[in-house]
Amino acid sequence: MTTLAKRSRSLSPAPDKPKRNGGLRQLGDLKIALLFIAPAMIGFIVFYVVPTVRGVYLSFTEYSILGDPEWVGMENYTAIAKDPLFWNSLAVTGQYVFLNIVLQTALALGLALLMHQVAKSTIIRGTLLLPYLMSNVIAALLWFWMLDYQIGVVNQFIEWAGLPRVAFFGSEAWAIPTQALINTWRHMGYTALLIFAGLQAIPGHVYEVAKLDGASASQTFRKITIPLLRPVLVLVLVVTVIGSFQVFDTVAVTSGGGPVNATRVIQYYIYQRAFTESDFGYGSAIAVILFLILALVAFIQMKFLKGNESDLD
Amino acid sequence: MKKSLGAVAVAAAVALSLSACSGSSSSAEASKGEINYWLWDANQLPAYQQCADDFSKANPDIKVKITQRGWDDYWSTLTNGFVGGTAPDVFTNHLGRYGELAEKKQLLAIDDAVKKDNIDLTAYNEGLADLWVGQDGKRYGLPKDWDTIGLFYNKAMLASAGITEDQMKNLTWNPEDGGTYEKVIAHLTVDKSGKRGDEPGFDKNNVAVYGLGLNGGGDSSGQTEWSYLTNTTGWSHTDKNPWGTHYNYDDPKFQESMGWFAGLADKGYMPKLETTVGAAMADTFAAGKSAINAHGSWMIGQYTGYKGVEVGIAPTPVGPKGERASMFNGLADSIWAGTKKKDASIKWVEYLASADCQDVVASKAVVFPALKASSDKAAAAFAAKGVDVTAFTEHVKNKTTFLYPITDNTAKVKGIMEPAMDAVVSGKAPASSLTQANEQVNALFK
Numbered sequence: 149m150t151t152l153a154k155r156s157r158s159l160s161p162a163p164d165k166p167k168r169n170g171g172l173r174q175l176g177d178l179k180i181a182l183l184f185i186a187p188a189m190i191g192f193i194v195f196y197v198v199p200t201v202r203g204v205y206l207s208f209t210e211y212s213i214l215g216d217p218e219w220v221g222m223e224n225y226t227a228i229a230k231d232p233l234f235w236n237s238l239a240v241t242g243q244y245v246f247l248n249i250v251l252q253t254a255l256a257l258g259l260a261l262l263m264h265q266v267a268k269s270t271i272i273r274g275t276l277l278l279p280y281l282m283s284n285v286i287a288a289l290l291w292f293w294m295l296d297y298q299i300g301v302v303n304q305f306i307e308w309a310g311l312p313r314v315a316f317f318g319s320e321a322w323a324i325p326t327q328a329l330i331n332t333w334r335h336m337g338y339t340a341l342l343i344f345a346g347l348q349a350i351p352g353h354v355y356e357v358a359k360l361d362g363a364s365a366s367q368t369f370r371k372i373t374i375p376l377l378r379p380v381l382v383l384v385l386v387v388t389v390i391g392s393f394q395v396f397d398t399v400a401v402t403s404g405g406g407p408v409n410a411t412r413v414i415q416y417y418i419y420q421r422a423f424t425e426s427d428f429g430y431g432s433a434i435a436v437i438l439f440l441i442l443a444l445v446a447f448i449q450m451k452f453l454k455g456n457e458s459d460l461d
Numbered sequence: 462m463k464k465s466l467g468a469v470a471v472a473a474a475v476a477l478s479l480s481a482c483s484g485s486s487s488s489a490e491a492s493k494g495e496i497n498y499w500l501w502d503a504n505q506l507p508a509y510q511q512c513a514d515d516f517s518k519a520n521p522d523i524k525v526k527i528t529q530r531g532w533d534d535y536w537s538t539l540t541n542g543f544v545g546g547t548a549p550d551v552f553t554n555h556l557g558r559y560g561e562l563a564e565k566k567q568l569l570a571i572d573d574a575v576k577k578d579n580i581d582l583t584a585y586n587e588g589l590a591d592l593w594v595g596q597d598g599k600r601y602g603l604p605k606d607w608d609t610i611g612l613f614y615n616k617a618m619l620a621s622a623g624i625t626e627d628q629m630k631n632l633t634w635n636p637e638d639g640g641t642y643e644k645v646i647a648h649l650t651v652d653k654s655g656k657r658g659d660e661p662g663f664d665k666n667n668v669a670v671y672g673l674g675l676n677g678g679g680d681s682s683g684q685t686e687w688s689y690l691t692n693t694t695g696w697s698h699t700d701k702n703p704w705g706t707h708y709n710y711d712d713p714k715f716q717e718s719m720g721w722f723a724g725l726a727d728k729g730y731m732p733k734l735e736t737t738v739g740a741a742m743a744d745t746f747a748a749g750k751s752a753i754n755a756h757g758s759w760m761i762g763q764y765t766g767y768k769g770v771e772v773g774i775a776p777t778p779v780g781p782k783g784e785r786a787s788m789f790n791g792l793a794d795s796i797w798a799g800t801k802k803k804d805a806s807i808k809w810v811e812y813l814a815s816a817d818c819q820d821v822v823a824s825k826a827v828v829f830p831a832l833k834a835s836s837d838k839a840a841a842a843f844a845a846k847g848v849d850v851t852a853f854t855e856h857v858k859n860k861t862t863f864l865y866p867i868t869d870n871t872a873k874v875k876g877i878m879e880p881a882m883d884a885v886v887s888g889k890a891p892a893s894s895l896t897q898a899n900e901q902v903n904a905l906f907k
Contacts, residue, residue, distance in 0.1 A: 213544055214565035296739035298750060318735030320889070407735055407887060408880045423537055425872045426561070 207433035224433035247328035256339035276337035346380025492804035493522035497549035512818040570599035602793030603814035604831035611852035616771035632778035646672030649752035665729025674751030678882035693780020703867035710899035716892035734887035789862030
């Protein structure tokens with residue numbers, strides 16, 4: 149750090165008055181700027197940068213938390229490549245993300261349109277957010293009990309309807325769709341709110357013009373709403389896809405990875421390897437892989453959906 | 462900028478030195494003050510609180526602060542405590558965990574104290590004290606309690622099925638046809654139209670009451686699920702116990718037993734594994750969904766506590782070798798190697814393992830204390846509550862117990878065996894698939 153500071157000083161141009169004043173003012177701005185950035189910066193460094201760097205380092209070690217990490221090079225990564233449970237966790241997580249994102253985005257878009265055009269009451273708009281105000285664990289446990297095979301109220305209704313009971317969390321076929329639906333239920337109000345904000349940013353005159361030109365409702369939706377909403381939709385997708393990949397709490401408090409390996413999602417597998425089996429090196433290596441996957445997904449979404457450009461300009 | 466960086470560096474250095482500050486304490490400090498004690502079973506908290514109060518009365522300069530944490534959080538919080546330096550001085554330890562903790566040097570060896578204070582290790586039920594001697598030959602805990610497995614049954618259901626309590630006490634089992642155990646289970650199973658499991662026309666897809674309840678797949682130990690059957694055939698989990706280095710899930714004898722067990726669900730005599738996720742097995746028993754539940758002695762209070770359900774307890778069935786079998790598990794109190802109150806902690810552990818405290822625990826009739834004399838008192842306390850616990854105590858008396866498998870890598874073994882056993886018990890994979898899981902398990906010990 150000292151050398152950096154010295155070099156920058158020696159590189160600065162020869163001091164002459166006006167410039168020096170400017171430089172000083174800049175320096176003064178820097179101090180103020182640092183002051184304002186500091187709270188976020190400290191949090192970012194302490195809670196993100198340091199753990200990330202340490203996590204990457206640990207992924208190259210064997211580390212049981214008690215004792216010191218031992219450097220093993222690429223060993224964890226080669227083991228992961230051959231680990232059927234890792235590939236299983238990717239497939240399971242992929243299934244979850246697909247179901248969750250498709251349903252959640254479609255429902256949220258519908259809700260946002262309703263909020264925008266029909267439900268103008270604040271109470272109704274607020275009500276849509278209610279599930280999101282509940283903690284993930286509470287929402288999961290609530291549904292866990294309601295959907296219980298033996299004593300759950302939902303299965304009671306199913307039986308009254310003359311249908312066989314469903315093991316929502318116990319059957320391999322149902323466990324992931326059930327959890328994807330629970331989290332869709334919890335998040336769609338919030339996602340709708342984000343999209344709703346995007347809808348409000350579309351100026352009303354474009355709709356008026358469309359109307360004058362005789363565009364039908366579905367044409368307006370496809371040709372005007374969706375294209376103008378695109379930057380917001382991309383942002384929503386990036387955020388929700390990343391969030392969806394991180395599914396953990398729902399699994400942890402309900403099915404715990406089972407039945408067999410049907411809900412052993414990637415985050416749960418990381419947790420299992422690191423915290424249950426004290427294999428922090430291996431867990432970190434999977435976490436690094438997950439990080440790379442998410443970075444790639446976000447990059448592709450931004451690049452191909454042109455999330456950083458708006459058609460409104 | 463340089464200045465602020467310097468300030469950050471100073472702050473960081475201070476923080477580091479603070480966190481590294483764990484200087485050694487003098488022996489005077491080590492024998493008095495407050496010690497922290499952790500346990501996970503809320504049912505036992507009142508008994509141990511009384512022990513702590515009595516202990517502080519006898520040792521006025523030592524205070525014991527008890528913290529109870531649920532099983533799910535217990536071990537991760539404890540591990541964090543070891544790393545962060547905030548672990549309790551003394552904590553309840555489990556056989557499945559202590560090997561790893563001892564190996565990682567987190568436990569204090571107490572051999573010297575045990576010798577100096579003349580603790581009589583033969584006063585404990587046989588084998589319990591030896592369990593807590595690690596692979597290095599050092600002692601890492603003094604036993605506090607033990608448990609075995611028994612069959613809890615719904616008296617009303619047995620009566621209406623015409624099965625006597627004598628029949629329940631003399632059940633036999635073998636992996637080929639299930640013996641009288643399977644016959645009783647089949648007869649106790651009733652479908653929705655009232656047909657019993659052994660009657661023609663029984664509808665296995667619409668069962669109202671299962672003959673046998675199911676807790677889960679049983680992962681690596683099968684403590685309450687299947688070990689009371691599999692281990693009557695002469696099979697055992699590992700090559701030796703404690704500290705075995707080879708698991709035996711590939712043994713045809715074991716796989717035959719597991720095949721029979723999984724078959725119960727297929728025949729409709731036991732719930733399918735997928736239906737057991739959620740409500741606890743004991744609660745579904747209380748709701749009248751099963752007639753017999755195999756479960757541990759630590760559940761006595763729970764089963765006998767349900768209103769309106771008359772519960773009897775029968776011993777586990779006699780196996781092909783002519784003997785019953787039950788896993789024998791025991792807990793102990795261990796001391797954290799990083800404690801600053803070493804002397805006080807040793808005193809507390811010795812008190813917990815003494816008749817003074819174990820008699821208090823016995824009088825509350827929640828678990829069986831490790832001391833033989835206290836065990837008898839606990840059985841008497843249960844009897845006074847109207848609960849006959851001979852099904853559990855006779856395993857110890859007749860030496861038909863086998864120890865909880867103690868090895869290295871227990872968490873990883875469980876990680877492999879849990880999905881493998883689930884697949885077998887749910888009928889998704891044949892019992893022979895356990896051979897492959899066994900190879901994975903044994904690869905951990907190479």
